[in-house]
Amino acid sequence: MKLFTFRGGVHPPERKELSRDKEIIRAPLPNKVFVSMSNHAGAPAKPVVEVGQEVKTGQVIGEPTAFISAYIHSPVTGKVVEIRKMLHPIVGKPIDTVVIERTDEDDWELLPHGDFEKFSKEELIDIVKKAGIVGLGGAMFPTHVKLSPPPDKKIDTLIINGAECEPYLTIDHRLMLERAEDIAYGISIIKRILSVEKAIVGIENNKIDAIENMKKVLRGIAEVYALKTKYPQGSEKHLIYAVTGRKVPSGGLPMDVGVVVQNVGTVIAVKEAVMDGKPLIERGLTVTGEGVNEPKNLIVRIGSPVSWILDLCGGVKEETNRIILGGPMMGIAIRDVNTPILKGTSGIVALLPEKPLVPKPCIRCSRCVEACPMNLQPYLLYLLTLKKRYDDAVKEGLMDCIECGSCSFICPSKIEHVRYIKLAKNVYRALRGGKK
Amino acid sequence: MKLITANAPHIRSFDNVRTIMIDVLIALIPAVIGASIFFGWYALFLSILGMAVGELIDYIIMRWIRGKKDFVPDGSGAVTGVLLALNVSARLPVGIFLIGLIFALGVGKHVFGGLGQNIFNPALVGRVFLMISFPTYMTTWIIPGAGFFKSPWDVQTAATPLMILKEGGQMNVTYWDLFIGKVGGSLGETSVLLLLIGFVYLLLRKRIKVVIPISYIGTVFVMTAIFYLVNPKFGDPLFHILSGGLMLGALFMATDMVTSPMTRRGQLIFGLGCGVLTVVIRLFGAYPEGVSLSILFMNSLVPIIDAVTKPRIFGEVKR
Numbered sequence: 001m002k003l004f005t006f007r008g009g010v011h012p013p014e015r016k017e018l019s020r021d022k023e024i025i026r027a028p029l030p031n032k033v034f035v036s037m038s039n040h041a042g043a044p045a046k047p048v049v050e051v052g053q054e055v056k057t058g059q060v061i062g063e064p065t066a067f068i069s070a071y072i073h074s075p076v077t078g079k080v081v082e083i084r085k086m087l088h089p090i091v092g093k094p095i096d097t098v099v100i101e102r103t104d105e106d107d108w109e110l111l112p113h114g115d116f117e118k119f120s121k122e123e124l125i126d127i128v129k130k131a132g133i134v135g136l137g138g139a140m141f142p143t144h145v146k147l148s149p150p151p152d153k154k155i156d157t158l159i160i161n162g163a164e165c166e167p168y169l170t171i172d173h174r175l176m177l178e179r180a181e182d183i184a185y186g187i188s189i190i191k192r193i194l195s196v197e198k199a200i201v202g203i204e205n206n207k208i209d210a211i212e213n214m215k216k217v218l219r220g221i222a223e224v225y226a227l228k229t230k231y232p233q234g235s236e237k238h239l240i241y242a243v244t245g246r247k248v249p250s251g252g253l254p255m256d257v258g259v260v261v262q263n264v265g266t267v268i269a270v271k272e273a274v275m276d277g278k279p280l281i282e283r284g285l286t287v288t289g290e291g292v293n294e295p296k297n298l299i300v301r302i303g304s305p306v307s308w309i310l311d312l313c314g315g316v317k318e319e320t321n322r323i324i325l326g327g328p329m330m331g332i333a334i335r336d337v338n339t340p341i342l343k344g345t346s347g348i349v350a351l352l353p354e355k356p357l358v359p360k361p362c363i364r365c366s367r368c369v370e371a372c373p374m375n376l377q378p379y380l381l382y383l384l385t386l387k388k389r390y391d392d393a394v395k396e397g398l399m400d401c402i403e404c405g406s407c408s409f410i411c412p413s414k415i416e417h418v419r420y421i422k423l424a425k426n427v428y429r430a431l432r433g434g435k436k
Numbered sequence: 437m438k439l440i441t442a443n444a445p446h447i448r449s450f451d452n453v454r455t456i457m458i459d460v461l462i463a464l465i466p467a468v469i470g471a472s473i474f475f476g477w478y479a480l481f482l483s484i485l486g487m488a489v490g491e492l493i494d495y496i497i498m499r500w501i502r503g504k505k506d507f508v509p510d511g512s513g514a515v516t517g518v519l520l521a522l523n524v525s526a527r528l529p530v531g532i533f534l535i536g537l538i539f540a541l542g543v544g545k546h547v548f549g550g551l552g553q554n555i556f557n558p559a560l561v562g563r564v565f566l567m568i569s570f571p572t573y574m575t576t577w578i579i580p581g582a583g584f585f586k587s588p589w590d591v592q593t594a595a596t597p598l599m600i601l602k603e604g605g606q607m608n609v610t611y612w613d614l615f616i617g618k619v620g621g622s623l624g625e626t627s628v629l630l631l632l633i634g635f636v637y638l639l640l641r642k643r644i645k646v647v648i649p650i651s652y653i654g655t656v657f658v659m660t661a662i663f664y665l666v667n668p669k670f671g672d673p674l675f676h677i678l679s680g681g682l683m684l685g686a687l688f689m690a691t692d693m694v695t696s697p698m699t700r701r702g703q704l705i706f707g708l709g710c711g712v713l714t715v716v717i718r719l720f721g722a723y724p725e726g727v728s729l730s731i732l733f734m735n736s737l738v739p740i741i742d743a744v745t746k747p748r749i750f751g752e753v754k755r
Binding site: 010012013167237241247248249250252316318319320321322323324328329330331332333334335336337349351357358360361362363364365366369373374375376377379380396397400403405408409410411412413414416418419 | 438441446447449452453455508553645694748
């Protein structure tokens with residue numbers, strides 16, 4: 001089998017066996033949800049409900065405030081009990097959050113839906129937008145924006161990201177096994193929106209059964225490429241390079257090389273919106289890690305508290321000291337177990353304590369340089385950040401860093417390059433913003 | 437359950453500085469055993485002494501002179517100690533060896549800021565310091581294979597093959613002798629075979645900047661081949677790559693992570709430079725051997741090499 005890949009990267013332990021063979025289960029409805037108005041990249045939505053108001057499942061509760069922003073819907077049928085600022089795990093700032101208490105089973109408010117061929121492109125994009133669909137791989141970039149490239153960008157290839165290169169996570173793997181038909185419909189819809197003929201699904205070859213299943217179901221709809229199992233194979237730029245040989249220019253977007261990339265979960269969300277009328281109010285995620293008693297792949301409503309989801313999985317072991325939203329390479333460690341999940345939460349990983357790592361001086365082993373998929377020199381960016389030479393760091397490609405964490409993973413001196421790079425990026429953005 | 441703040445990535449590779457240093461020490465074991473077989477118990481003693489005292493000096497400097505109360509020994513001092521031992525004559529008195537080791541770690545490493553900060557390979561700094569300060573002790577070689585229990589001072593002295601070549605004398609060693617190490621020279625430099633075994637170990641463990649030895653040894657081979665074709669008195673290329681400190685230098689000294697370039701292209705240039713300088717010193721310089729000086733000189737160029745061999749960023753637009 002021909003394997004597609006890129007230069008650099010690392011091979012972290014996969015640990016997918018914890019949940020790989022667990023069928024996806026639909027979680028019961030949560031009794032209380034906390035829906036952040038920042039459930040997407042870009043400007044937070046504006047709440048359009050009031051405290052005390054009754055809401056239906058799928059009813060709009062937040063409206064977009066900018067081009068890059070998204071609709072937000074109530075994940076349950078119930079009553080708005082509170083609208084308050086809650087600390088957002090990704091933004092790191094308090095963000096308006098609508099708290100809804102469930103009063104009943106689902107009473108749906110659906111979008112216009114039906115056979116996708118009866119809708120025009122514009123109508124399909126509008127449904128995707130009205131459904132509040134964002135990239136479910138983790139970046140949460142509003143999907144309707146990705147699907148409406150400016151007319152001067154000619155798109156010729158749709159790439160579906162089934163790499164799932166993050167260790168531990170298995171939800172995309174399960175979706176490709178259990179929901180391949182929905183993925184097929186979703187791909188057809190997106191192909192229609194983009195007017196492209198060519199669709200390619202990239203899957204790491206540690207998921208042979210998913211590759212075979214997808215090949216079977218997607219015949220005539222999309223090609224399935226086996227990717228080398230290597231982190232970060234699922235990085236948008238590296239997936240594009242692996243399957244098309246095209247390099248997204250520095251600072252550019254996939255559309256600059258004629259490509260749109262969508263995660264398999266997002267594709268299913270598009271199908272459900274267009275054909276079933278369901279806005280994005282739930283998602284599949286993997287609850288796993290050595291700290292979880294019963295690892296599972298679940299479908300959960302957005303806004304469900306992490307603690308409640310963990311209880312569905314038999315709770316966590318007492319000694320658990322880190323709970324990660326997302327995968328262990330790029331995910332965010334939360335301090336509060338009651339943090340609600342977001343549209344981009346692909347996993348909840350509970351990790352047990354490890355020996356504390358004491359950073360040592362860089363011994364110039366050059367592994368970070370070898371590992372960096374962006375061909376950056378992480379050791380140098382780290383040193384320049386330490387010396388507060390942010391402008392020089394930018395010249396060395398600071399803003400090109402995709403924060404995949406390969407450098408920090410591989411570093412024998414246990415240096416946290418990514419932490420410093422993120423810091424330098426923030427400082428640089430703030431300084432540059434100040435000059436304007 | 438108590439959650440801690442942690443930064444991504446939340447999982448880390450198993451390797452750390454100490455495991456790397458321990459692997460380098462393991463890779464040097466064959467050479468140390470070889471040194472003991474060829475030059476006797478004193479060679480083994482110096483190697484073990486170097487390892488122990490090297491680590492001890494590192495600890496003392498860190499703990500009491502630089503005041504790092506939380507310093508945990510990492511094995512880098514031990515590596516320097518063993519490498520220095522392998523780089524000296526089998527007749528070097530203990531006192532002189534220890535002076536060299538203190539200089540190597542003190543001046544070669546810690547005045548620059550310690551682990552990771554030094555520009556020059558500490559063991560080579562120690563070796564060159566001893567060469568200049570105690571030239572007679574450092575260049576008195578003994579014939580190999582006199583027996584493990586024999587004191588080196590009772591063993592006949594011998595010239596190294598490179599000295600014989602320099603003086604135009606009659607060569608009486610075979611390639612096989614050079615390959616297994618049955619010739620005069622520093623403790624650990626003579627056996628190509630044993631050094632290669634250690635190198636393969638590091639290669640399998642992915643602990644080595646592999647481009648450097650290939651480009652270094654390759655350059656020496658090609659250059660000496662050209663000179664040999666011009667005039668056979670320069671010695672043939674096979675002789676050159678098998679003799680002297682080339683293997684020890686190219687496999688274990690030039691590849692020192694701290695003092696070598698970060699990119700593959702840089703490592704290629706670094707090895708090339710080491711090779712050219714070594715050949716020039718061997719064939720035209722005042723010394724019979726030039727590995728140490730070549731590597732030290734190239735060490736000083738590493739910042740420049742790093743600056744001119746930056747990798748092209750993925751997706752970088754040509755300007």
